[in-house]
Amino acid sequence: MSSVLIVDDQEDLRYALTKVVQKQGYSVTTAASGQDAMEILQSTVIDLIFLDIGLPDVNGIDLIPTIKETSEDLDIVILTGLNDAKTAVDALRAGAIDYIVKPFELLEFTSILNRVLQARISRKKASLEHTAIGLDSIIGESPGMHRVKKTIQTAAEVDSPVLVSGETGTGKELVARAIHESRSGTNGVFVKIDCGTLSNALIESELFGHEKGAFTDARQEKKGLVEIAAGGTLFLDEIGNLPMDLQPKLLRLIEESTFRRVGGVKDISVKIRIVAATNADLLENIAKANFREDLYYRLNVIPIALPPLRDRGNDIILLAESFLHQFAKELRRSVQGFSPDGLARLQQHSWYGNIRELRNTIEREIIFNKGYWLTMNSLTEEFSVKTSDKDPLVSLKEMERRYIKKVLARVNNNKSKAARILEISRTTLREKL
Structure with missing residues (x-):
């Protein structure tokens, strides 16, 4: 209004x-x-x-x-x-x-x-x-992002499955949408399902639909997201959380372009493009018998590995400037840019939350900023991981585990609240611990 x-x-x-x-x-x-x-x-x-x-x-x-x-x-x-x-x-x-x-x-x-x-x-x-779509929505000039853009162009020319991997917040859904929007001809619809947010009991019905009477509450037949996405793209986020008993059905969908609704006896044919994304190590999941090896190789026809933001050099500044202009306009603030100290802090910060953390930080800075230039003073010890020469060096996975424990401690071990803060599913949270 x-x-x-x-x-x-x-x-x-x-x-x-x-x-x-x-x-x-x-x-x-x-x-x-x-x-x-x-x-x-x-x-x-x-x-x-x-x-x-x-x-x-x-x-x-x-x-x-x-x-x-x-x-x-x-x-x-x-x-x-x-x-x-x-x-x-x-x-x-x-x-x-x-x-x-x-x-x-x-x-x-x-x-x-x-x-x-x-x-x-x-x-x-x-x-x-005039909102940027397709490749135009991908901001970045670093060597890693040039490779990502070339692979997106290649993926848009064919219908083969794509597996996008990368840490939380690196822009996996943005890449999936860019592939969808860069396709020539009629794109169809883009349908997303987060495999980490639905329970095992619901996800099969959401994906494949169900027939009337298939279970107690199935009072009428229902189309699943696979049917809704027919002619377009089905984006399966957090594919590593897909229950094992559903993985053969997804494999059949990819290989034969057919599926059955829950409670159904008739095969339904569908033409669909599948893009999956994960922040987990699927090969490690395979070793733990939590993910099918044949499904992994079928999804990984076109792999796209997104680099973490801390490895993208000057892309940090390009993205920060884009977010600054976006939020300055949305929030009606007369912010002109970043101070020299602000630019330095942006490049020195670790950005373990990647682009999502950067975006949220810029929005917060603009909300509380009273002048024309952002100094990024909020990037203090609370947000930066500081180490000394005497600190033992640990793996990124261990650093991530420690941070998750820190978040859990701050919220009195409330896993649902911690998952919302970390913007991951409870299933992913349990796995990372």
Whole structure:
């Protein structure tokens, strides 16, 4: 819902305009002075301001630059009792998009209200249509990411299975979507299922569907995600968590392009592209008899191994700058970039949470930042793993295990809460311990 701020010192006018805005289906806030308006803008996202010139504490036109510094992406319409060309020119030069001369008809106000807000919606739709897709959505110029992009292009040209591997937060789903969106011709739909979040009892029905009466609650037949993804891409995230008894059925789907619903006796043919992803070592799972070797080799026709962020060099800065511009726009903050110290801290940080950690850190910094430049001061000992020459060197797996134990200790061993913080499934959490 679009939001409107009415800034005028006349209480009766504020009340009347509030009723009009609400009747049109928009949310509305009011202020009687420039100071009140600025306080509202500090804590509320506003799309359109109707701003009176003759406020008790400031000239409305003089307030426009300050408003724009706080929230650049909003529209301002001036309310004025002066019907002269100079006032109009001054208002438009300062950054207003229109003005209304008092006294005015409510019909005129309603017309401008709807015109401006509809134009904003159109601009947002146009922006969404130009959102980067396919390979354009993959940011990175490091040698490792060049190899990843070339493999994505190759994978998009064929229908063979793809196995994307990498640590948590490295962008495995983004790669899967890039493969799907880079295909020539009709892409079909992209359907994702997280094999780590569904119970063994539910995942087969979710994947393959079920016939009416297949089990107690199966009151009608249901299509599974495999059927829904027909002609498109099925993305199996955390494939290492797929139950052993379902793995032969997935293998059959890959090899024969057929499956059966739960409780069904009829084979259903389907043309589907399968992309699987894992942050686990599947060869280790095979050695522990937790994953089928034949399924692994059938999925691993086109392997894509994503490098951890700490090994991607200047990609850290490229990604950070992309997130900065994204969140500065979304949160309406006038952040210009990173300070020299901020850039240094970005490159020195270990980023064990990879791109997801970087994204969340930039968002937090922008929310709490009061200036134009991000210093990245939050990257302190709480977020960085600091070692000395005397500290014993341990494997990445051991470092990960220690961090998980630290998180569990902070949440009183609540595994569900720890899994949400780490953004992994409870099954993955148990395996990593």
